[in-house]
Amino acid sequence: MDSYALFLIIATATVLSPGPGVILTLTNSIRYGMSGAIGGILGISCGTFIVAGVSATSLGLLLATSTLAFSIMKFVGAAYLVYLGIKLWRSPARKIEGNGSAIRSKKRQFIEGLTIQLTNPKAVFFFMSVFPQFIDFTSNYVGQFTLLVVTYSSLVVIIHLLYAYLAKTARGWLSSEKGGRMVNRLGGGTFIGFGVALAAAGK
Numbered sequence: 001m002d003s004y005a006l007f008l009i010i011a012t013a014t015v016l017s018p019g020p021g022v023i024l025t026l027t028n029s030i031r032y033g034m035s036g037a038i039g040g041i042l043g044i045s046c047g048t049f050i051v052a053g054v055s056a057t058s059l060g061l062l063l064a065t066s067t068l069a070f071s072i073m074k075f076v077g078a079a080y081l082v083y084l085g086i087k088l089w090r091s092p093a094r095k096i097e098g099n100g101s102a103i104r105s106k107k108r109q110f111i112e113g114l115t116i117q118l119t120n121p122k123a124v125f126f127f128m129s130v131f132p133q134f135i136d137f138t139s140n141y142v143g144q145f146t147l148l149v150v151t152y153s154s155l156v157v158i159i160h161l162l163y164a165y166l167a168k169t170a171r172g173w174l175s176s177e178k179g180g181r182m183v184n185r186l187g188g189g190t191f192i193g194f195g196v197a198l199a200a201a202g203k
Contacts, residue, residue, distance in 0.1 A: 007134045011152050014126070015159045020081055020116050020194045025160045027088065027187040028109060029167035037164040039106030040113035045156040047117025052149040055127035070121055074199065077119030081195030084112070089188030 021044040028037035117123060135144045 003134055007148060008151070008155075010130065011155050012159070015152075015155050020120070020191065021113065021156075021160070022163060023187055023190050023194070024084075024113060024116060025163050026167045029164035031184075034161075034164045034168055036106075036109070037160075037167075039109030041157055041160040041164065043110035043113025043115075044117050044160065045113075045153045046110075047114040048123070048156050049149055049153045050114075051117055051120075051123045052127045052131070052145075052152065055124045055131070056145055073119065073121040077116075077121065078195040078199035080115055080119050081191050084116075085188045085191030085193075085195060087188070088184050088191060091184050091188075 024040050024044070025037050028040050131145065131148055134148060135141060
């Protein structure tokens with residue numbers, strides 16, 4: 001825990017790096033406005049908290065040692081990403097009016113964000129490999145682990161809100177019919193690409 005500042009740097013760089021969660025946040029923000037991306041962001045953050053907890057239990061060890069368990073988790077996650085990609089690709093362009101946005105259930109967005117994070121076995125391995133490097137196992141393990149998980153989940157919310165805010169600047173053109181179609185195709189294609197990459201990845 002003497003290296004908490006280093007953990008902050010590593011965690012920030014990890015959250016900032018493009019991935020399915022970032023693409024979901026950007027797409028939701030452009031299509032539904034910044035407020036329309038909050039549900040998905042909270043879902044991703046909550047999923048991060050749960051995955052971190054799993055990585056600290058025997059379930060994390062199971063994923064690390066069982067090829068079958070890892071493969072099942074991997075292909076479920078890959079299939080879900082491809083499903084989201086196809087769904088987004090085929091969606092009609094949505095026109096955003098004024099400072100409002102197309103309406104979409106925050107609960108549905110929350111579930112999407114949560115599912116994306118929970119079905120990514122790579123997230124479990126990240127926490128299993130990174131967290132132990134910053135924990136002193138001779139002292140209060142639970143307290144240290146909780147601090148790191150809360151820090152990481154908070155960074156997810158803060159950084160994804162920043163992404164959502166930055167995406168607002170592109171909404172003027174991207175919310176047109178042509179721009180909306182491009183957002184759907186680009187976001188959908190990216191989700192499909194992440195799904196294929198996850199399916200092809202090994203441990």
